[in-house]
Amino acid sequence: MRLGIFSRPERQATAADERLVVIGVRHHSPACAHLVRRAVKRHRPAFVLIEGPADFNPHLGDLRLDHQLPLAIFSYHATRHRSFASYSPFCAYSPEWQALQAAWEAGATPLFCDLPAWHPDFGARANRYADPHGRHAAAAEAAVARALGEDGRDAVWDTLAEQAPPDELDHRLERYFDLLRPGGDEDPLENAREQFMARHAAWALREAGSRKVVLVCGGWHAEAIRRLARAADGARPDVPVPADDEHAGSYLVPYDYRRLDRFTGYASGMPSPAYYEQVHARGLEAAANWAENAIAQAMRAAGQVVSTADRVAWHAHGQALALTRGHRTVLRTDLLDAALATLVKDGLDQPAAWTREGAVRAGTHPALVAMLKALTGERRGRLAPGTRRPPLVIDIEERLEHAGLTPGHSARRIELDWRVPADREQAHILNALRVLGMPGLERLEGPSAPRPAAPQESFRLIRHRDAEGMLIEASRWGGTLPMAATALLADRAAEARSDLKALSACFADALFAGLLALENDLTAQLAHGIGLSHDMGAVGAAGRMAMGLYRFGEIFGAAAHRALGELCEAAFSRVLQAAEAIRNDEEGLRAIPAFVACRDMLRDGPDLAIERGAFLAMLGRCLANAQTAPAVAGAALGTLVACGESSGHDIAGHMRRFSRPDQLGDFLSGLFALAREEIAADNALIDAVRTLVDDWPDDAFLIALPALRQAFAFFPPRERERLSRVILRATGIGEAQAEIRALEWMRQPADVADQAAALALEAIVARRLADAGLV
Structure with a gap:
């Protein structure tokens, strides 16, 4: 072990320093958990102060119940405009958990001494133990890794701390954390928290008389707390409380190893919780044997053969790596690197996940994922009966x-x-x-x-x-089901901003949960978004949702019915304003649902305050304008037919204006979407389509085929079968034969797109044969 890279000047100890034992730890480290328990047992302090939310101190009795670990203190803070939550997790090998148990066993008073997790000085951290490390700390960790010949922060930690002899560990940790933050230099982001913890330490020293005080905190804070405690006045700091219009609370919740694992995104813990549980309970050598079995079982379950010979080679390789690296026994990285070398036959596209920070990335080799999952474990916490609940x-x-x-x-x-x-x-x-x-x-x-x-x-x-x-x-x-659901929907709506799809989903959820009366802003927000949207597809989806629910009358209540009516009117007005400006073919296809919604409002919403005459006039202009997108023209004609404003006798004539192969399918899509039932029996229309298609050369037909297929997809299977019979009879086939052929068309095994590709290939072959004079 080369520790020459660590150095700092010795400080002059005071009497208070000797009575204040500050233990800097890495959260969820087995070695630190054992260190804390030994220290409390040795010093027999009056107080054990623990980095944790001080507002939970009145409820410490909750932590003495017979829980199944892991669990977490869940803290929340809610205002009218913001809701924030954070977690303080514990497992059997967490130093904070062992500090609590050791304090109770020694007759000491345990107290959490940090600011509440919802306090603004935590920023946006969802986990209170996620300490911010800057460039200096990252450079220092990299230097330690190079000096020790290790790859990654976790490998460094195992070499430095987890395998350290117990009588050397506190000295190593003190030097290591001092290297990351020399002398506990001031950290503006953490100053408020450290001041609060230091004031708790000074108060506890005054209360303890001649007895000692043990304070357990993240190693990043340890030296700063020592320094600040010397200058504190000894008064107990007041625990911050929320303002009158704010709500905060802390409760225990079950946790699980998946959430605790660094590889799933947990910012401040150890990786591989199940492995380190074994380290804490049985030691490094037994944990390595357990891990070999767990990984082998996981890989076999994933379909990979792990033979006895593979196990022997893997074990030997791990022992050799540990010996080469100067480890006292096989450590976690030795085990994983050996498994990678002996069990994984493929090359890797990226470095192994355990050699870098952060969660497992997409594209990681499945075998590596299986290994890490095996070391994560499946342990889930459970709260004891009688635990305080919100x-x-x-x-x-x-x-x-x-x-x-x-x-x-x-x-x-x-x-x-x-x-x-x-x-x-x-x-x-x-x-x-x-x-x-x-x-x-x-x-x-x-x-x-x-x-x-x-x-x-x-x-x-x-x-x-x-x-x-x-x-x-x-x-x-919130404290009741309606309050909580309403607040969550309001937060979702605020996050959605002008996203009509998300706002519509919020509105529908509020409607079915009976919450519209409690969330008055949602209707106005959605109506406003509809009125400003340039996405006719989104407007149509919102309008169809509103009209579909408006049809149910006042089954949701009078207020909800009025709100639905407002949304229908907003969607109708927006389509009236924007439809004539649609020129792009794709935009025209996306606008079809908007016309469907307006058609339904015209037919089924007699109580709606909509401009029927203006809308019908707009449809006529769209149909007459040669620049109108084909799908919009078809939808305009279909709406007029569906609303009884056009007899439909001249549908074929209108269709001929959009008869190019790149237009016909879109026109028919709009027409069929709006007036499918009204024109399903129109043989003249079918004849006109057949005549146009028959006149096209093969390449034109292939251009039109995808859009034509999409258009006829608006008909359900039974109606498509009937249309097939109409088309076949028009070619002179008898009734019985047309019915048989129609069924064959409907049940053909080959995909239409594949048939189109085959036709295109046949056309190319025929053309080349003709060019060569072979046909």
């Missing part, structure tokens, strides 16, 4: 019980009819829970086909092991 969880349980919807261990299907008041109450609850994303709840069916009858919904409900934790985490949004 009001939201209690409110949801009471609502589910009252409505007869308490989830059981067997899945149940729940059929709901909105005409029945009790079903509507259940629908509100289930849809609000769906907004919150409760595990174990799935919406199987919702209102689909537009119709005036009441909507039908069906759900699948089952008790899910993650439901409790998720609902505790959802408490950041």
Whole structure:
């Protein structure tokens, strides 16, 4: 072990320094966990201060219950315009968890001494232990890696700390963290937190009399806290509280090893939690043996053969790597590098994931993914009975019980009819829970086909092991189910801004959860977005959604019905303003749903305040204008026919104006989408299409084929079959033969695109044969 790279001047110790034992750790390090427990046992302090949210101190008793680790303190802070949440996770080998247990065993008083996790000085960190390291720290870590001959921060840590003799560990850590942040230099981003922890230390020293105080914190903070504690006045710092219009809270939630693993994006922990659990419980050598078995099983489950010979070669290679690198025993990187060398036969497109920072990247070799997943493990936490719970969880349980919807261990299907008041109450609850994303709840069916009858919904409900934790985490949004779902939808809507698809989804969720009366801004926001949008496809989707629900009348309530009417009117007005300006063919195709929505409003919305006459006049102008996109012209004609404003006798004449191969399919798409039922039996139209197509050369037909196929796709299979019979009879085939051939057309195994490609190839071959004089 070469530690000559570490150096710093010795400081002059004071009496207070000798009584204050600050232990800098790496979060979730087994070596640090053992170090903390030994230190508390040796010093028998009066207080054990722990980097953690001080606002949780009144509830420390929650952590003494018989939980199954891992778990986390979930902290949230909500204002009218922002909701923030963060986690302080614990597992059996977390130094913070061992500090708590050791304090209780030694009769010391444990206290969290850091600012609340929601405090602004944490910034946007979703995990309180994610310390910001700057360029100097990164350069220092790289220098240590080079000096030790290791590849990556985790390999350095294992070499420096996890395999260190216990009597050397505290000295090594002190020098290592001093190298990252010499002398605890001032860190403006962390100054408020460190001042708060240092003031806690000074207060505890005054309260402890002649006894010692142990403070456990991230190594980044240790020397700064020592320095700041000397200047603190000894008064206990006040724990910040939210303002009157803000809400904050901290509760325990179940956690799992997947979320704890650095390779899944956790910013401040150790990788491979299941492996380090073994290190903590049984030591490095036993952990390596466990890891070999776990990786071999995972790779075999993934379909890779791992023979006994492979295991022998892998084991020997790992031992050789450890010996070459000067390790006391096989460490995690030795094990993984040996597995890579002996079990993975393919070359890698990128460096192995364990040699760099951050989560596993897309494209990582599947064998490496299987290895890392095996070392992550499947352990999931569970809260002990009697754990304090937020009001939201209690409110949801009471609502589910009252409505007869308490989830059981067997899945149940729940059929709901909105005409029945009790079903509507259940629908509100289930849809609000769906907004919150409760595990174990799935919406199987919702209102689909537009119709005036009441909507039908069906759900699948089952008790899910993650439901409790998720609902505790959802408490950041409010203390009751309606409040939480409303706040979450408001946040989604704010995030969506002018995205009509996202806003429409928010509106529909609020409608079915019975929340529109609580979220008055959502209708106005969506209507405003519709009025400004230049995307007719998005306007059409929003209009169809609104009209489809408006048809149900006041089944959602009078206020919701009015809101739906406002959205219909906004969409209708926007289409009226923008339709004539559409010239691009693709934009015209995207605009078809907007015409469908307006057609439905004209036919089925007599109470809507829409300009029927102006809209019909606009359709006429679109149809007469030769510059109109073909799909828009077809949709305009189809709307007039569907609304009874055109007899349809001259459809073939209008079609001839858009009869080029690159236009006809788009025109028919617009026409069929708007007036499919009205023109399905129009033999004259079918004859006109057939006549045009028959007159085209092969290359023109191939150009038109994809768009024609798309146009006729608007007809359901039964109607397409009937159209096939009409076309076949027009060629002179008898009724019986036309029916047989129509069925063959409908059931042909070859894809239409493949048939088109075959026709194109045949045309090329025929042309070349002709050019060569062979035909």
